[in-house]
Amino acid sequence: MxxxxxxxxxxxxxxxxxxxxxxxxxxxxxxxxxxxxxxxxxxxxxxxxxPHAVQAHGFxxxxxxxxxxxxxxxxxxxxxxxxxxxxxxxxxxxxxxxxxxxxxxxxxxxxxxxxxxxxxxxxxxxxxxxxxxxxxxxxxxxxxxxxxxxxxxxxxxxxxxxxxxxxxxxxxxxxxxxxxxxxxxxxxxxxxDTCNVSYYGRHFRIRAGERPRLNSGFADIHEFPCHLQFMFLGDNDTAMIAICAESGDPLLKRVRHEDAYHAVLAANEAFRPWLDLLEPATPTFVLGALNxxxxxxxxxxxxxxxxxxxxxxxxxxxxxxxxxxxxxxxxxxxxxxxxxxxxxxxxxxxxxxxxxxxxxxxxxxxxxxSTSDQTVGRKLRANILGDAAPANAPAVKLPDGHPVTSAQIEQASASDPDLFRLFLRALYLLDDDRVIASPAVADRVLRRLAEDPDSAANAPISPVRPWNGSVDRQALESLLAPYA
Ligand SMILES: Cc1cc2nc3c(=O)[nH]c(=O)nc-3n(C[C@H](O)[C@H](O)[C@H](O)COP(=O)(O)OP(=O)(O)OC[C@H]3O[C@@H](n4cnc5c(N)ncnc54)[C@H](O)[C@@H]3O)c2cc1C
Structure with a gap:
């Protein structure tokens, strides 16, 4: 050698x-x-x-x-x-x-x-x-x-x-x-490929207490019209949160202020059970506009x-x-x-x-x-400007003319544990051979959807769920007004 x-x-x-x-x-x-x-x-x-090593990471x-x-x-x-x-x-x-x-x-x-x-x-x-x-x-x-x-x-x-x-x-x-x-x-x-998203990351210690289930299985993800909040758990009772915003968004730049950061998290009712367990361990780290x-x-x-x-x-x-x-x-x-x-x-x-x-x-x-990153950036921007937001990027890339869509695979996997595993394998980079794009998977998806057209009711893990926007722009503006 x-x-x-x-x-x-x-x-x-x-x-x-x-x-x-x-x-x-x-x-x-x-x-x-x-x-x-x-x-x-x-x-x-x-x-x-x-500098990104202090940002929230999930592996x-x-x-x-x-x-x-x-x-x-x-x-x-x-x-x-x-x-x-x-x-x-x-x-x-x-x-x-x-x-x-x-x-x-x-x-x-x-x-x-x-x-x-x-x-x-x-x-x-x-x-x-x-x-x-x-x-x-x-x-x-x-x-x-x-x-x-x-x-x-x-x-x-x-x-x-x-x-x-x-x-x-x-x-x-x-x-x-x-x-x-x-x-x-x-x-x-x-x-x-341009992305235009900025990341406001912070580390926390998790206090003793009963931990809620992570809403997306591997992370707690909350998507709002003008920003995303997500949390990964770390080693030794730590957690890392990222607030992601469009890079040019002047309003969300205010979350650099630690109280503003807390106020935005606290306004998210669905995250409250987690927030009650968290104690800040670092200042806010800002990183942005990375292509x-x-x-x-x-x-x-x-x-x-x-x-x-x-x-x-x-x-x-x-x-x-x-x-x-x-x-x-x-x-x-x-x-x-x-x-x-x-x-x-x-x-x-x-x-x-x-x-x-x-x-x-x-x-x-x-x-x-990259498609997902670009879509998130465009969506955040559209929601700030009041423009029509683009549809979510597909979770998995499929060949042109494929008989099923990524959304149909995700829907069918919601009630089929084997399809669910195949879908996760593709999301988590364990599918180098693209089994997810095979005719056998497409057949199974079509059969599954025919047997159980309501399977979407049980949403599986996916990083591209629809916005649940309960914190709108106006609410954010009044929340962040003290930090202008
Ligand atoms: C905000 C943010 C969040 C992220 N979140 C995730 C995540 O959740 N999950 C995930 O998997 N990935 C995530 N990533 C991506 C991940 O951080 C990178 O993919 C990873 O850091 C790449 O590792 P690397 O070893 O290639 O490079 P780096 O970690 O960037 O390391 C490069 C090293 O090279 C050294 N170096 C550079 N130039 C020189 C030189 N001239 N001489 C000597 N040494 C030099 C530097 O000192 C550094 O130590 C995220 C990235 C960002 C920006």
Whole structure:
């Protein structure tokens, strides 16, 4: 095996480091903020390299499956650090409880603050034989001429160079790698989808007391005409809330004020039982106007460069209306590892096969998330302006002309535990083969709807439920008037 240099030691870079090192590669992880990741000293503070890490995070089942199958000691260490799992039986609505089926263990979410996940991973990376952590900022790529050119290492702010057979860009959404490639005359293919949603995130401690059931199984989600509120549970009796608003909304900007934040949550009657258990543990963290974006390193079937690959947000970045970023990053890095460590694959084949996987698998997860994010942004804006709001984005992407719609699959799954599992597998990124879009599933959906046309009465888990808007714009204006 060879040498790998990884730019970025956050969740995706750390998972890459552990997998490659355990396959016999010599790994260098370059991150100037490594000590802040591995030793958060109990406080939750935004760090410049990954300010989103303090925002509310839920981890889709695929994230846990990737860790459990590839890095089981990480799952054990997370449990030791107070991270819990939310099993399928707790997420499924009571009327779909059926005693369990093989495979249900895959449909489990991790309940962790993102900072805890990063710290646990970084701590294991720090102690891993075969991994060298380099606490420095990467400032450039070493590129050798050729056709295509070859990336041979990372230049550092210290003036040193980390040379490697393989360079992995896990530098996140603000990774400088794309800019370095463009400056070298190698612009990457890129799609950008605007989103225009801002996130006001805050952490809470949960007091002792009886906890209500999460209204969406894995999260408590409340959708209003001009904003969304959602809460994920974290490790060690913590919870994270996000208030999401249209980025230009001047009214909801006021929730940066802590009392305004509380007032908006308190006005939501349905959330009151939870709010009564919560005690603020951090200030409000604001992050906004992030576009979704997917890049590639292969154009027209030909690699732009050899020796360089991307994973995580540097490859495909989504906003959190589907909570997919970490699961997508862990999938990508797992795939890259498997391709790079398999026998008999040269650098060109590695680049093209990884790109083919990105096109066939990752891009579908990306498109579903991106369509959802864009629709949420447009809907929030339309509701502020009083315009007609767009319909919800489909929960799952189906081919043109498919005999059933995403909404029909969701409706049928409300009364069919097996369809419900298939639907969840698609939502939680466990459906790389797109079983959800197969003719067999379509047949079953049609049969189910014919047998039980009222099945929609039992709404299943879906991140795209209709607005329940009980807090309208006028009510928000009077609520937030003191914080102008
Ligand atoms: C508001 C918000 C909420 C989100 N909620 C969810 C959620 O609920 N569920 C979910 O799965 N995902 C969520 N995401 C997405 C998730 O946070 C990202 O997908 C994830 O952080 C990607 O991890 P990464 O390791 O690729 O990059 P990052 O976490 O961004 O880490 C990049 C690392 O690279 C380092 N770095 C960058 N440049 C350099 C350099 N030049 N030299 C050295 N080091 C460098 C940085 O210091 C950093 O540590 C959310 C994102 C946002 C913005």
């Amino acid at each position: 060879g040498t790998v240099a990884i730019l970025g030691g956050s969740v995706v870079g750390a998972a890459a480091a552990l997998q490659f090192a355990r396959s016999g590669w010599q790994v260098s992880v370059v991150d100037a903020e490594f000590d802040r990741i591995s030793d958060p000293d109990g406080t939750v503070e935004a760090r410049p390299g990954a 889709m089942a695929r994230a846990k499956v990737e860790l459990a199958t590839r890095l089981p000691d990480v799952v054990d260490a997370l449990a030791a650090a107070g991270v819990t799992e939310l099993p399928f039986a707790k997420m499924a609505p009571p009327h779909l409880h059926d005693g369990g089926r093989p495979g249900d263990d895959e449909l489990a979410m991790l309940q962790s603050r993102r900072v805890t996940l990063d710290a646990v991973l970084a701590d294991i990376v720090r102690r891993e034989p075969g991994v060298r952590t380099v606490r420095a900022k990467a400032t450039g790529l070493e590129i050798e001429d050729g056709s295509p050119p070859r990336v041979t290492g990372l230049g550092l702010a210290t003036g040193d160079v980390v040379r490697a057979d393989l360079v992995i860009d896990a530098g996140g959404r603000r990774s400088p790698v794309s800019g370095w490639l463009a400056a070298a005359g190698l612009p990457q293919p890129e799609i950008v 979704n974006r997917m890049r590639g390193l292969v154009a027209d079937g030909k690699p732009l460069v050899l020796g360089l690959h991307q994973a995580g947000d540097s490859l495909a970045m989504t906003n959190p209306t589907r909570g997919r970023g970490v699961a997508m990053g862990l999938c990508a890095v797992g795939r890259l590892h498997d391709l790079a460590t398999a026998d008999g694959r040269d650098d060109v084949a590695l680049a093209t096969e990884y790109a083919a996987w990105q096109r066939d698998v990752l891009a579908v997860y990306y498109q579903e998330a």
